[in-house]
Amino acid sequence: MSGTLLDLKQIGKSFVVKRSLFGAPLQTLRALDGIDLTLKRGETLAIVGESGCGKSTLARVVLRLIDPSEGEIRFDGDNITALSPSALRSFRRKAQLIFQDPFASLNPRMTVGDILNEPLMLHDVVPASEQDGRVSALLVQVGLKPQDAKRFPHEFSGGQRQRIAIARALAVEPDLIICDEPVSALDVSIRAQILNLLADLKAKLGLSLLFISHDLSVVRSVADRVAVMYLGRVVEEGRAEDIFANPRHPYTRALVNAVPLPVPKRESRPLLQGDVPSPISPPPGCHFQTRCPFVIDACRTGRPPLEPCGGHDHRSACIRHAALPDYDSPMRDHATAPVLKRLMAAFVRPSKSETTN
Amino acid sequence: MSAVTMETPAPLAIESPARRAWRRLKQRKSALFALFVIIALILIAIFAPLIAPYDPTKQSWSAVRKAPSLAHWFGTDEVGRDILSRIIYGTRASLSAGVISVGIAISIGVPLGLLAGYLGGKVDAILGRITDAMLAVPFLILAIALAAFLGPSLGNAMIAIGVTATPLFIRLTRGQTLSVVKEDYIEAARAVGNPGWRIALRHILPNVMPALLVQATLTIATAIIAEASLSFLGLGQQPPAPSWGSMLNAAQRFLTNAPWMAVWPGLAIFVTVLSFNLFGDGLRDALDPRTK
Numbered sequence: 001m002s003g004t005l006l007d008l009k010q011i012g013k014s015f016v017v018k019r020s021l022f023g024a025p026l027q028t029l030r031a032l033d034g035i036d037l038t039l040k041r042g043e044t045l046a047i048v049g050e051s052g053c054g055k056s057t058l059a060r061v062v063l064r065l066i067d068p069s070e071g072e073i074r075f076d077g078d079n080i081t082a083l084s085p086s087a088l089r090s091f092r093r094k095a096q097l098i099f100q101d102p103f104a105s106l107n108p109r110m111t112v113g114d115i116l117n118e119p120l121m122l123h124d125v126v127p128a129s130e131q132d133g134r135v136s137a138l139l140v141q142v143g144l145k146p147q148d149a150k151r152f153p154h155e156f157s158g159g160q161r162q163r164i165a166i167a168r169a170l171a172v173e174p175d176l177i178i179c180d181e182p183v184s185a186l187d188v189s190i191r192a193q194i195l196n197l198l199a200d201l202k203a204k205l206g207l208s209l210l211f212i213s214h215d216l217s218v219v220r221s222v223a224d225r226v227a228v229m230y231l232g233r234v235v236e237e238g239r240a241e242d243i244f245a246n247p248r249h250p251y252t253r254a255l256v257n258a259v260p261l262p263v264p265k266r267e268s269r270p271l272l273q274g275d276v277p278s279p280i281s282p283p284p285g286c287h288f289q290t291r292c293p294f295v296i297d298a299c300r301t302g303r304p305p306l307e308p309c310g311g312h313d314h315r316s317a318c319i320r321h322a323a324l325p326d327y328d329s330p331m332r333d334h335a336t337a338p339v340l341k342r343l344m345a346a347f348v349r350p351s352k353s354e355t356t357n
Numbered sequence: 358m359s360a361v362t363m364e365t366p367a368p369l370a371i372e373s374p375a376r377r378a379w380r381r382l383k384q385r386k387s388a389l390f391a392l393f394v395i396i397a398l399i400l401i402a403i404f405a406p407l408i409a410p411y412d413p414t415k416q417s418w419s420a421v422r423k424a425p426s427l428a429h430w431f432g433t434d435e436v437g438r439d440i441l442s443r444i445i446y447g448t449r450a451s452l453s454a455g456v457i458s459v460g461i462a463i464s465i466g467v468p469l470g471l472l473a474g475y476l477g478g479k480v481d482a483i484l485g486r487i488t489d490a491m492l493a494v495p496f497l498i499l500a501i502a503l504a505a506f507l508g509p510s511l512g513n514a515m516i517a518i519g520v521t522a523t524p525l526f527i528r529l530t531r532g533q534t535l536s537v538v539k540e541d542y543i544e545a546a547r548a549v550g551n552p553g554w555r556i557a558l559r560h561i562l563p564n565v566m567p568a569l570l571v572q573a574t575l576t577i578a579t580a581i582i583a584e585a586s587l588s589f590l591g592l593g594q595q596p597p598a599p600s601w602g603s604m605l606n607a608a609q610r611f612l613t614n615a616p617w618m619a620v621w622p623g624l625a626i627f628v629t630v631l632s633f634n635l636f637g638d639g640l641r642d643a644l645d646p647r648t649k
Contacts, residue, residue, distance in 0.1 A: 063548055092550035104541040109374070109563040119549045152373060168549065
């Protein structure tokens with residue numbers, strides 16, 4: 001349970017938006033800007049932020065599906081920033097990805113059995129004679145039936161497809177699974193099932209999860225630690241309970257304010273105005289200055305560093321984090337009616353029964 | 358049994374993509390009829406020696422340019438050969454020219470299109486320019502030029518038509534590949550550790566197939582016309598072997614006093630090409646998920 005599994009140092013990624021006639025870059029988009037993060041073995045780190053803040057780019061850079069422009073990625077102590085094609089393929093056994101949209105992430109022309117067999121075959125996970133048995137075991141592990149292997153993805157519902165995608169990720173017995181908004185395309189009633197399944201599998205198999213989401217209520221139920229991203233930068237990072245109870249960055253506070261909670265007479269809280277600035281020409285200094293209610297002149301020059309702000313490894317990239325007014329977080333505790341609590345408990349029942357069903 | 362499964366069951370009607378396409382194709386009467394005609398033509402080509410009443414190359418000076426009769430249903434030509442027998446044997450030249458030249462076009466065009474679409478960059482730019490240059494020349498003109506360069510024979514005509522049709526398949530495969538490559542399941546295939554060639558063959562190609570199938574069917578029709586045109590010009594099937602195109606060529610000198618010499622091969626080309634076009638259209642509609 002100890003030890004660092006993933007260590008990101010100053011990861012940056014720029015995309016060229018416009019090229020000159022001769023291919024020289026004219027305009028670049030800074031999707032990731034100096035990302036420093038670590039993920040411990042057995043931990044769930046959630047990355048949260050609005051659409052377009054670089055969450056999914058970060059996932060793909062970590063998996064080396066796209067190359068970072070700068071910085072260093074260490075996985076289990078090894079530098080994986082520059083790998084030969086064959087070393088990259090063996091890295092694929094250690095880290096896997098679950099996509100947001102289970103309707104797009106499964107090849108419509110392959111049976112479920114073929115989809116699950118492929119990683120087994122590519123990485124020689126088990127001998128060829130045991131592959132069928134392994135596919136059945138994987139399907140049972142995610143709550144499906146062995147005979148589902150003969151069917152095509154379009155014969156399944158969204159939740160079932162996401163189970164297939166999870167089984168595919170598990171096939172290579174990875175250490176790390178990156179979940180890129182794994183439940184946001186699913187029906188609300190299915191979400192809890194998939195989240196439970198992920199939590200179960202994580203506990204059983206000792207997985208580490210990098211959980212990408214824009215939904216804070218989902219994040220609160222799964223994450224050990226949370227990193228908040230805004231326009232390609234991490235603006236706050238810390239234990240989930242600290243982030244939700246005592247956010248030390250104005251942007252995090254705005255995100256927490258925006259979470260719909262089942263509290264009937266909740267007073268309305270100030271929400272953010274305006275849009276995210278274009279990542280092609282972000283504002284100088286703190287990226288959040290254009291929308292921040294606490295902005296001062298000093299915010300407009302120089303990048304604010306991600307600094308400790310008290311608590312357990314709680315870090316904030318706000319130069320005024322100490323001067324921010326006290327904050328009464330609506331997510332401090334479950335300010336929920338007992339009836340609602342029971343209802344939620346029904347959804348969060350350990351899903352072991354699901355798989356043995 | 359303590360589990361509370363909230364998941365909705367999968368839809369009961371389980372239908373594979375191929376089965377669905379076949380069901381929808383059956384609803385299209387014109388496509389089904391065209392398929393029936395195509396199958397009949399294939400059978401005629403295979404069993405030509407059993408069906409044809411006469412030897413298609415046997416000349417008879419006592420029966421020159423005879424109008425259709427009970428002895429010669431379609432009449433006879435300028436050297437007394439039975440036109441029905443020649444039409445039946447001509448099916449072989451036309452169908453094989455259609456199928457083989459499209460086969461050539463596919464076997465060159467699809468791999469190149471996959472390369473261009475999947476690799477992009479310089480490979481794509483170079484292949485794209487070559488494709489554009491070839492498509493800028495009218496189809497038949499290019500085929501005639503190539504066939505003339507290779508020398509007149511049915512085999513060379515097929516090669517010429519095949520090469521001329523190749524850019525169609527490069528472009529189609531490239532375009533389809535570009536749209537498939539963006540799908541999440543291709544990224545998933547990379548994340549799982551598939552090498553590039555395996556992604557192209559196992560993940561992209563099957564998803565490009567429906568469009569290729571439609572294009573192939575329609576291109577067979579074009580290739581049959583091209584073969585007839587080349588034979589008409591003397592660049593395809595060589596005499597005395599029968600071909601609808603060369604029969605038309607021979608017939609043009611006798612259009613006024615022996616019109617049946619031109620009518621039957623013309624009709625054969627018309628029916629064959631129309632069938633492939635109707636079938637291709639039906640196939641396209643049946644495979645298109647957006648149409649009902």
